[in-house]
Amino acid sequence: MSVADLDQSLAAAGELLRSAGRADLADRAQAARVRAARPNTVVCIVGEFKQGKSSLLNALIGQELCPVDDDIATATLTLVRHGEQADAVVRYVGDDEPKAERIAVDEVATYVTEHGSTSDRRIERVDVLVPSPLLADGLALVDSPGMGGLGAGHASATLSFLPFADGLVFVSDATSELTAPELDFLAIARERCPDVVIALTKTDIAPEWRRILDLDRAHLDRRDLDIPIVPVSSALRQAAFTARDRELNERSGIPELIQVLAKRVIGPAKANAATRAAGETAAMIRSTESVLRAELEALTDPAAAERLREQADAATQRLETLRGGSARWQTVLGDRITDLSSEVTHRLRGRVRETTRIIEEQIETLKTAEQWDGLAATLQSDVADTVTEAFVSIETGRGSIRAELAELLAADDVIGPSESRQFDVLDTASMWRARDIDPSESSGGRAFRTGITGLRGAQGGVLMLGVSSQFLPQAAALFIASNPVLLGAGALFGGFQLMDDRKRKLQQRRQGARTQLRSFTDEVQFEVMNEITQFLRSVQRELRDEFIALIGDLQTSWTAAAQQAQQTLAAGEQAATERAAGIRAMLERGDTLAAGLDELAGGAA
Missing domain, CATH: 3.40.50.300 (P-loop containing nucleotide triphosphate hydrolases)
Structure with missing residues (x-):
């Protein structure tokens, strides 16, 4: 895939969207262009x-x-x-x-x-x-x-x-x-x-x-x-x-190392970013084309103009209802976040409880200083894995919830039935298709079978570093990598070096180790559960805001289309003819660009 071709196509798509009256989507296309050029x-x-x-x-x-x-x-x-x-x-x-x-x-x-x-x-x-x-x-x-x-x-x-x-x-x-x-x-x-x-x-x-x-x-x-x-x-x-x-x-040797990183890390990241940018922009073009076709029908058929106005009014009312807090998709979003929270926290507690039980059993068998150190390392590794799996599960769940909401909105006949309409006006599913996270499991031997492959790079459009206002998966990783509670198990049994094998001292050390173990796991659960709660809240807010913005985009599209058609018809036949010719040209250009972006996305993948 040519980077120059993709950049040119994204730039052309932005110009097309702007000429179609969708400056907001043109700005998004420009943002996708920037992400494709500089993926994080x-x-x-x-x-x-x-x-x-x-x-x-x-x-x-x-x-x-x-x-x-x-x-x-x-x-x-x-x-x-x-x-x-x-x-x-x-x-x-x-x-x-x-x-x-x-x-x-x-x-x-x-x-x-x-x-x-x-x-x-x-x-x-x-x-x-x-x-x-x-x-x-x-x-x-x-x-x-x-x-x-x-x-x-x-x-x-x-x-x-x-x-x-x-x-x-x-x-x-x-x-x-x-x-x-x-x-x-x-x-x-x-x-x-x-x-x-x-x-x-x-x-x-x-x-x-x-x-x-x-x-x-x-x-x-x-x-x-x-x-x-x-x-x-x-x-x-x-x-x-x-x-x-x-x-x-x-x-x-540094230039060679940079070349290896470019080939094995930076190159694939750019390819993934290019795939997402091309797919998202193609979806925006098709969404805009749907509205342009409806306007074109209204310009060529006076009766269709009245139908468009009625449909736009109905769509605006229905979309306004969907933006409300009582909308079915918002209820589903809240329910799914609650379900995800219960599932993740239950699994986290279960894993920590199981780890605690296993470590306590092993404490009873320890006799040498090396064994104590090894057990502390095992505890550290198990707890860190458990915490990571919790955050990975949340991010995988985010993708599933997003896909369900997209399908739920796509199933709603937002503007009502129309025999003359041969396209899906509320093409929410296609708008989000490029953003779904691959839920498939990795092959044998993977440490986590919860969609890590799809997770990596899924948030490439958002700056990871220095963004403290959003708790993204990468920020979860920073929490894991820098949290002193999770780093503390290495010294957990440091005070239990065996000086002799007397039974009384050994039992005292084992009892002390069990006490510290429970204290450590309790503190991990307390701190991590707080972070998980904040993370899930941010996920819910993010999904809510994204879909509300999408619904607002559709409202803008249909209101503008109806107004444009009415104004053009009122201006006379020549104006309607010129507008119709301009729409046909935009549709032709849009079809070409969308097909090219689909091809580029397929080549990048």
Whole structure:
């Protein structure tokens, strides 16, 4: 599919809609054009402590943004995206409403390190805008805290983030081969986010990096993991920028990594955005054509003009009723949100209860310090998976509810029967067809069988980063990846290192562990249930506002069509003839554009 062809078609569609008197739809077509050109693509950079994650992010964007000193480590989620002017915002979480504080970009390091800010407030994340050519097409990079042996809370939270991300860059330095825990992590990550790339860092200080590269590839082959490995040197990249040395830049491996990301992550994201933009714009054209055909019929048949006026009056009244809070679709929306809330919360409580029971049983068998640590990691992973599944289920439910509402409205004969009308005036289903979320399950071995494939990228038309007024799936992922409650299980049993095997002490430790376990799971449920409630409210508001806006669009269309036809007929036969000729030209142009957009959408898919 040609990007230029799509852009031209979307631009032409906007002009057509504007000439048809639908400036509102023309603006939407322009918005779809912008989204297709710059889809929001989220890539998460993860790895163990001191593997070179922050240095790699700096090398990718060509700026010294994140701290890279040997004696400090990143401890706060950092979101980096494009901005014409450099800017940074620190987001805090407290007992009251979330707070945001704008800071200078050169102060970012102070807030994202393990020492953090001197403020008593707890930092959730830091959002950064930088003018970077790499990020200009909508790419957003997430610099995550180091995962500390892949058994700490951040590892599980990162895995839970992945269903909402478009890609993952796993950082492992070239001084040693991939470890078993790293390979285990990659195996799970590959299931949750198909687009995974390994960056083999620090090749400039590892003379045996080629041997390590071969060993890592052999490890991946034995696990049947098709993950590309790109050797890179952030230091060489920085030296290349300083010396303006093109050859040195190529040797750094960063350009190759960018090419791999473009092919495996950015390219597919653009294709998905193009598909949605083409499908939505084609639906808008067809909706407008329906009204134009009715107007054309009125212009060529005086009796039809009167029917159009009557139909438009009836449609306006019926649509106004549909906009009211007592409309059947709004009742269905409320009922389905309630059902979804009950289903998700019941499943969440059941999963947490089952996890608690299993962990309590395992506590009775633990004897060594290593077993305690392993059990804490298991608890962390299970709880993070449970929370993620809840948010994924809500987003999948959103798609199902949207589709049901569209079909419900499409089934209503809004303007009444008409033997002469051979088209569906209220084509709500087609307006939303391109926005449905694929409910199909992924193939065997997937961690979640709740529509993750369809979920990823489904909200590509909405900015993920820096939007605090809407709680989107990506924001749910940020909640998972930065919530201290979900990150706290790693230290849950930290006070239970076994000094001896005396039965009394062992029983005391087990009882203490059970107490802390219940306290932890209760706190998780309390905090997550609050977030789920807010999320569901935002889903209901969003769907309500979207369909009310759609109904308002139809009201505008039919009122304008009736008025236009009446005015043209009153102006005389010549005016009616000219208007009819103009409508025929718009219909012909619209048919061509809609067919072309359908073809482009099919090619992108």
